[in-house]
Amino acid sequence: MRPAARLQAAIELLDSIRGGTLPADRVIERYFRDRRYAGSKDRRAVIARVFAILRDRAPLAWRMAQGSDQPVDAVMERATGRELALIHAAVTVPADLALFGEGGAHAPDALGEDEKVLAQRAGDAALDTAPDWVRLGYPAWLDASLRRRFGAQLDTEMVALNARAPLDLRAQLGDRDLLMHELKEQGLAATATPISPWGIRLAESHPLGTVDAYRRGAVEVQDEGSQLVAALTLARPGETVIDLCAGAGGKALALASVMDDRGIILACDTDARRLAELEPRQRRADLRSIRPLVLRDGAPELDSWTARADAVLVDAPCTGMGTWRRAPDARWRLSPEMLAKSCALQAETLHRAAPLVRPGGRLVYAVCSLLPEEGEAQAEAFLAAHPDFTPSPPADRWAAAGLGGTPPDGLWAVLTPARHGTDGFFIAVFTRSR
Ligand SMILES: C[S@@+](CC[C@H](N)C(=O)[O-])C[C@H]1O[C@@H](n2cnc3c(N)ncnc32)[C@H](O)[C@@H]1O
Incomplete structure (x- = not known):
């Protein structure tokens, strides 16, 4: 052309x-x-x-x-x-x-x-x-929320959210260093991600269909932030983990890897079409521990799982605000009604997740959004309604999860493109009392 x-x-x-x-x-x-x-x-x-x-x-x-x-x-x-x-x-x-x-x-x-x-x-x-919303490129109606999140860092963070994202991979089969070596031999500028122990970063997006490691399922595409959600779940081999909003199973696959494919990962979603994408991915990665489960209205399928899960992951539906680097048009399609709908779904899925956690088990809530309405507001409302859960700060879990860099301060893990080089994520971990 x-x-x-x-x-x-x-x-x-x-x-x-x-x-x-x-x-x-x-x-x-x-x-x-x-x-x-x-x-x-x-x-x-x-x-x-x-x-x-x-x-x-x-x-x-x-x-x-x-x-x-x-x-x-x-x-x-x-x-x-x-x-x-x-x-x-x-x-x-x-x-x-x-x-x-x-x-x-x-x-x-x-x-x-x-x-x-x-x-x-x-x-x-x-x-x-x-005005700032024009200069920094975000919808005017989100001005107060973004200021609440970023404060004096608004400019820096919005510039990072407007930059092009790298392409992150997760080493799924085999050793990360060996896979990086293989990718470099093919001319790809691969480096280790600084926080996730499985992450490989390609500076530039690349058509992966021609990359052998991808074709044979040895690497999966996954932003480092998503890898950290799976890591902070601290899933161990032999455990029972429910991934309540599994989608096409990106995080379920990461969980199966850290669990050495031993135990049960119940991968649930209301969207049967998205969940159907998980089976071929599981096969490609040579994993067997993931069981897909399509949820109907009211999720009666989950009744028999009450208080059985060592961990429940709620990777909740959200506005996707934290992924604006990859979808620059998404911000202009967002509306206050969509945000309200996301928040309602988040509260609903968290409420559904709570009884599935066994006493002493953990509940991980994550959204790829940095809007406080979808982050702290949900976590605090959950705690107020569920006194048997207490927050487990990221600093207490970071080293156990084998993560690099400095853990975020405070009760919740807030990951941002400017500070962590990841998509924007809010992650809360709660422990259920014994
Ligand atoms: C953020 S996406 C999940 C992404 C996925 N965990 C991954 O790592 O690729 C949120 C998912 O929640 C699902 N969902 C929406 N409402 C739900 C509900 N009430 N119960 C369970 N899943 C729901 C959506 O279909 C969507 O796949």
Whole structure:
């Protein structure tokens, strides 16, 4: 694809993402499935541009709103892919403005006079007077929550949440050092993650379909933060662990590994389709201890498990705010109603988990979100309603879990991209009294 065709593809994708309800990565996947002529370099270039524009959607809209009487949120709402791509080019690579109207198949149309004025005005506009939510790229309605979480670190943390994430793998079969050596021999810049003892970090995203260690199930894709959720569960061989919201089983597989595939991991979810992805992954990893269980309304299937689990993991449904590095459009699709719905589900799953824990056992609550509503508020409400549980601070578990670095202070493990280099996570561990 010529550079102008790549630009046009980015414009089309931005319009599809804006006009639909699907996450950006799904829209992108479909788009390229229908355009086999696009090579991997084309795809990478187009995706990089689309993601950069989605990340900067608020500052780009702010620049666009200068000199108009429209409020920035209204401009952001209606800005087309072409307008966003135009302003992005004017601000970051002005030479790309020449791609509009360059001619040839699939190039964007030439700029009209109004568009040239817009590009000039937007390119000259400064962000100095923009509010923080615009400058740092988050929905205005989350301002109070993010300030409560990050305080004086708001800028630093939001910059880290807007940066591109590395690709983390977990050594699933075999020794991490040997696997890293193998990956390096294939030309991949693999390093050990600093906290998880099983983590391997690739600086750049890489198509794993061609990597032998991945194809044979020796490594799994998993952010280091997710690996730490599994580690802090402190699951031991022979135990009974219930993974109440197992999804496609990322954390269940990590639990089975630390348990040496001995004991029972009951992997539950209400979504049968997601849970179905677990079986082939378990087979690929040569594990047998995971038992998938689809939950129906009210989860009657769990009645016979009352007070039997040494540990219950509640990797609860959440807004995914902590993964904004990987899904830069997700923040703009979030609404106060979605947050309220997530919080209600979190309270419900925690409440369902409590009776499953045996006396003396532990309950681990995790969300890939840094919003206090989904973190501390849930943990504190749970404790208030369940006096037989007490918090077990991360500092007490860190070394036992074999983790590197310094454990977070306080009652809960709050992991952030700026401080820990992971996705954003809130993890609480509670112990049930004997
Ligand atoms: C954060 S995801 C789990 C990710 C998974 N543990 C992993 O490591 O890949 C949350 C999961 O909770 C499931 N879920 C939603 N409501 C639930 C409920 N009431 N009971 C159990 N699971 C639920 C969703 O289907 C989703 O798969």
